Amino acid sequence: MGDRYDVLIVGAGHGGAQAAIALRQRKFEGSIAMIGEEPELPYERPPLSKDYFAGEKAFERILIRPAAFWEERGVTMRTGVRVVAVDPAAHTVSTAAGETIGYGHLIWAAGGHPRRLTCSGHDLGGVHSVRTRADVDRMMGELAATDTIVVIGGGYIGLEAAAVLAKTGKQVTVLEALDRVLARVAGEPLSRFYEAEHRAHGVDVRLGAMVECIEGKDGRVAGVRLAGGEVIAAQMVIVGIGIVPAVEPLLAAGAEGGNGVAVDEHGRTTLPDVFAIGDCAMHANAYAEGLPIRLESVQNANDLANTVARALTGEPEPHNSVPWFWSNQYDLRLQTVGLSMGHDSTVTRGDPASRSFSIVYLKQGHVVALDCVNATRDYVQGKALVVARTKAAPDQLADPDVPLKTLV
Numbered sequence: 001m002g003d004r005y006d007v008l009i010v011g012a013g014h015g016g017a018q019a020a021i022a023l024r025q026r027k028f029e030g031s032i033a034m035i036g037e038e039p040e041l042p043y044e045r046p047p048l049s050k051d052y053f054a055g056e057k058a059f060e061r062i063l064i065r066p067a068a069f070w071e072e073r074g075v076t077m078r079t080g081v082r083v084v085a086v087d088p089a090a091h092t093v094s095t096a097a098g099e100t101i102g103y104g105h106l107i108w109a110a111g112g113h114p115r116r117l118t119c120s121g122h123d124l125g126g127v128h129s130v131r132t133r134a135d136v137d138r139m140m141g142e143l144a145a146t147d148t149i150v151v152i153g154g155g156y157i158g159l160e161a162a163a164v165l166a167k168t169g170k171q172v173t174v175l176e177a178l179d180r181v182l183a184r185v186a187g188e189p190l191s192r193f194y195e196a197e198h199r200a201h202g203v204d205v206r207l208g209a210m211v212e213c214i215e216g217k218d219g220r221v222a223g224v225r226l227a228g229g230e231v232i233a234a235q236m237v238i239v240g241i242g243i244v245p246a247v248e249p250l251l252a253a254g255a256e257g258g259n260g261v262a263v264d265e266h267g268r269t270t271l272p273d274v275f276a277i278g279d280c281a282m283h284a285n286a287y288a289e290g291l292p293i294r295l296e297s298v299q300n301a302n303d304l305a306n307t308v309a310r311a312l313t314g315e316p317e318p319h320n321s322v323p324w325f326w327s328n329q330y331d332l333r334l335q336t337v338g339l340s341m342g343h344d345s346t347v348t349r350g351d352p353a354s355r356s357f358s359i360v361y362l363k364q365g366h367v368v369a370l371d372c373v374n375a376t377r378d379y380v381q382g383k384a385l386v387v388a389r390t391k392a393a394p395d396q397l398a399d400p401d402v403p404l405k406t407l408v
């Protein structure tokens with residue numbers, strides 16, 4: 001067998017990096033190694049569809065920590081290495097290159113792989129996903145020779161990419177299969193607001209648009225054919241239709257799961273000494289009424305990493321943090337707190353036409369989440385309402401002159 005580490009982290013992204021940082025902060029003195037499939041040291045993923053994609057931030061500025069940080073803290077970095085199997089009885093993992101590495105505890109922080117289209121033409125040149133630096137560098141390299149772009153998927157990543165491209169004057173079409181953008185994550189008022197914003201910036205937003213196939217010429221994308229026959233010309237296609245959690249080796253080793261790997265309130269999987277965090281971890285979330293869910297956010301990855309670091313350093317504390325998220329599009333900063341799933345009514349606070357407002361999500365009169373657009377004060381103060389699941393009168397929530405903190 002090759003090397004052995006007291007803690008082996010698989011996945012050198014947000015969760016993996018924070019797990020190592022938190023372990024050292026908590027004075028964990030054992031050996032730590034992080035294995036990552038990508039060639040880079042851990043970097044921030046959100047800028048990939050925002051300022052990094054816009055060319056406004058250099059790669060060095062999105063590194064989570066500089067190389068020296070990991071060296072100084074004795075964290076062994078194994079980048080460009082893919083783990084393909086886990087042997088829970090032997091406490092080892094195997095890499096694609098055939099190496100076997102031992103662990104005392106394993107932290108699985110492998111995130112997810114972009115969901116790919118399955119229709120014909122999905123593998124043509126010029127069809128891209130947005131998950132890694134390499135994906136975005138490839139796209140950026142093609143942009144100078146590209147005028148027409150189709151974005152498939154009206155979720156946050158697709159819309160953020162569309163915003164960056166629209167600002168550079170490209171002709172952008174967004175295709176969304178459902179009847180509104182952001183349908184999976186936000187209520188209708190927010191969806192309609194963002195739809196209107198994109199249209200105002202010249203983006204052709206098509207709702208209820210079913211992609212039939214990608215058409216190509218000489219191995220490169222030329223257009224997207226919709227069910228119904230219309231072909232939208234495209235020199236580039238960006239696919240933003242979600243991720244598939246990267247958990248195959250764990251499930252193959254017998255871990256419980258399906259859409260992700262199941263973990264308890266300390267991040268433990270059902271395999272001995274194996275934890276999982278971040279996008280791939282399916283956990284019972286108090287803000288989803290205890291339902292098992294996966295969250296895809298930096299905050300969730302970091303908080304689960306901290307939870308696992310506590311468990312491994314003898315001070316366990318169940319994971320119970322309030323989910324939060326952000327998205328930047330044009331000059332709009334959206335901040336979300338709580339989970340709006342299952343809400344039965346919404347209150348709009350402030351005037352969307354002013355481009356500073358919030359949507360408050362209620363369930364049986366209790367505040368469960370807020371989407372705050374250019375309204376940081378609502379976001380900060382509204383958090384307490386979500387944590388307390390406050391019952392509040394809709395007319396007070398709707399009145400921007402009533403500070404949310406007075407309603408807790």
Ligand SMILES: Cc1cc2nc3c(=O)[nH]c(=O)nc-3n(C[C@H](O)[C@H](O)[C@H](O)COP(=O)(O)OP(=O)(O)OC[C@H]3O[C@@H](n4cnc5c(N)ncnc54)[C@H](O)[C@@H]3O)c2cc1C
Binds near residue numbers: 011048049130296
């Ligand atoms: C374009 C984009 C924009 C985003 N914007 C926001 C935002 O604005 N706000 C927000 O909160 N969140 C945002 N997110 C989501 C956020 O980045 C993720 O939730 C977060 O990165 C999850 O962290 P993670 O550690 O679970 O996974 P990741 O950060 O994805 O790290 C997982 C790493 O594991 C590696 N890996 C996978 N399988 C293996 C294997 N078998 N062996 C070795 N390595 C492996 C992967 O290559 C990857 O490097 C965005 C994501 C993307 C892609």
